[in-house]
Amino acid sequence: MVSPTCTQFRVSVIGAGNVGSALAQRVAEKSLADVILLDVVQGRPQGLALDLMEARGVERHDRQIIGTNDYEDTAGSDVIVITAGIARKPGMSRDDLLRTNAEIVRETVKSAIAYSPSAALIVVTNPLDVMTHIAWKASGLPPRQVMGMAGVLDSARFQTFIAMELNVSIADIHATVLGGHGDLMVPLPRYSTVNGIPIDQLLSETTIARLIERTRNGGAEIVELMQTGSAFYAPASSASLMVESILYNKSRLLPIAAYLQGEYGLNEVFIGVPCRLGCQGIETIVELDLTQAEQAALHHSAESVWKNVDRANQLLAATV
Numbered sequence: 234m235v236s237p238t239c240t241q242f243r244v245s246v247i248g249a250g251n252v253g254s255a256l257a258q259r260v261a262e263k264s265l266a267d268v269i270l271l272d273v274v275q276g277r278p279q280g281l282a283l284d285l286m287e288a289r290g291v292e293r294h295d296r297q298i299i300g301t302n303d304y305e306d307t308a309g310s311d312v313i314v315i316t317a318g319i320a321r322k323p324g325m326s327r328d329d330l331l332r333t334n335a336e337i338v339r340e341t342v343k344s345a346i347a348y349s350p351s352a353a354l355i356v357v358t359n360p361l362d363v364m365t366h367i368a369w370k371a372s373g374l375p376p377r378q379v380m381g382m383a384g385v386l387d388s389a390r391f392q393t394f395i396a397m398e399l400n401v402s403i404a405d406i407h408a409t410v411l412g413g414h415g416d417l418m419v420p421l422p423r424y425s426t427v428n429g430i431p432i433d434q435l436l437s438e439t440t441i442a443r444l445i446e447r448t449r450n451g452g453a454e455i456v457e458l459m460q461t462g463s464a465f466y467a468p469a470s471s472a473s474l475m476v477e478s479i480l481y482n483k484s485r486l487l488p489i490a491a492y493l494q495g496e497y498g499l500n501e502v503f504i505g506v507p508c509r510l511g512c513q514g515i516e517t518i519v520e521l522d523l524t525q526a527e528q529a530a531l532h533h534s535a536e537s538v539w540k541n542v543d544r545a546n547q548l549l550a551a552t553v
Contacts (some may be wrong), residue, residue: 242266242480245307245343245349248317249278249300251462255469256314258285258300263376265477267297269307271345272317278302298385308348312476315368317341318358318483320463330359335545336552338364339476342371352377353479353514354489357472362416362538363545365490365503377515381490385416385471388488394444395432409521410448410488411505412534418505419530420445424521474511482512490514493535497528502535502542 244260246253249272257268268285272278282300288413289295299413302505318334338358341442354372356365356379365381370378387410391399396403412419422441425432432441447454455464492509493499495516507519521532 243269243307243310243477243478244312244314244515245271245310245345246314246316246353247271247307247345247357248315249274249281249470250316250464252468253314254473255315255465256282256316256357256472257281259469259473260289260476261285261291261296261298261472262288263360263375263477264294264296264474265480266311267299269299269301271301271304271312273302273348277368278380283392291498295318304348306343307345310345310349310352312341312355312479313345313352313356314351314472314476314552315345315364316357316472317340318364320359331363331545332548333459334345334358334360334364335367335549338367339371339549340351342368346372350374352378355472355475356381357468360363360541362490362503362505366492366538366542367545367549369492369503375514376492378495379503380475380508380510380515381414381503381505382468382475383418383490384410384472384488384507386468387414387418387451387505388449389467389471391425391444391448394447395425395427395436398440398444399427399429399435408509410523411507411527412531413504413538415489415534415537417530417534417537418449419527419534420448421521421523423524423527423529437476438549478510479512479514484511484516486519489515491518493518496520497523497531499532499535502538504531504535504538 244266270278272548278300285298358364361381388408391408392406409424410420431539447507463519490503509516
């Protein structure tokens with residue numbers, strides 16, 4: 234992977250939908266890297282890239298943004314972010330996306346990694362944990378080089394709802410959410426604080442339970458409100474944070490979907506856990522001291538991911 238002292242980084246965003254285009258904007262306008270925005274739709278990534286380039290005079294950065302339909306243009310990327318896939322519609326669960334997005338992710342990852350075999354791979358496409366597993370298998374990369382974005386987003390949502398409830402600055406809030414990116418995610422109130430004070434000392438059990446439920450349904454709530462789309466600003470910001478930690482070797486401790494090999498008593502599954510994220514990808518997986526109930530909830534979440542990975546593999550095998 235490119236040395237963290239080099240500033241001419243390249244980030245390829247595969248999928249120029251709402252999440253992909255918002256992520257391209259975040260990465261470029263934070264001056265993190267040059268961006269290659271790729272999509273199968275002719276003209277869309279080129280138009281978005283030109284629009285973002287024309288904003289440079291206002292945003293005052295010199296990053297290059299390239300729109301393309303050709304994977305060869307992504308060659309030499311330091312980070313590849315997969316956002317390609319169909320989005321949820323009202324009443325649709327993340328798992329309803331399984332067959333279509335598994336095929337999309339498998340093919341896009343194979344094509345992108347062929348030109349950037351040393352890149353770190355971040356998956357944003359839903360259902361997140363399953364798609365991260367599919368991407369890892371398709372890429373042939375070491376597991377620490379492949380990760381899913383979900384935990385950063387879920388924790389950010391939990392932080393937001395805590396801040397709104399207490400009417401305090403988001404800057405003082407840190408929240409931790411483990412598990413799969415879905416209804417079985419595991420928010421941890423014991424590890425969620427306001428300026429170091431655990432939230433269970435500031436909020437009632439009933440209130441915390443309500444905020445946890447809203448966090449679990451954070452994406453669905455936005456889908457129901459928008460009707461014709463799904464969340465993209467917060468997912469893009471979450472992926473951007475991961476990109477920055479990798480490119481600039483920040484070693485941020487972030488909750489991300491990582492491949493477990495015995496940690497938390499789990500094996501051969503991508504699921505959200507705290508990780509140190511730096512220039513080599515996932516540097517370490519941090520094992521929190523969980524209660525019996527928290528551990529059981531995490532294992533229950535992992536079981537759901539395993540079942541859907543098996544189902545996705547069966548669906549993919551049928552299409553070969």
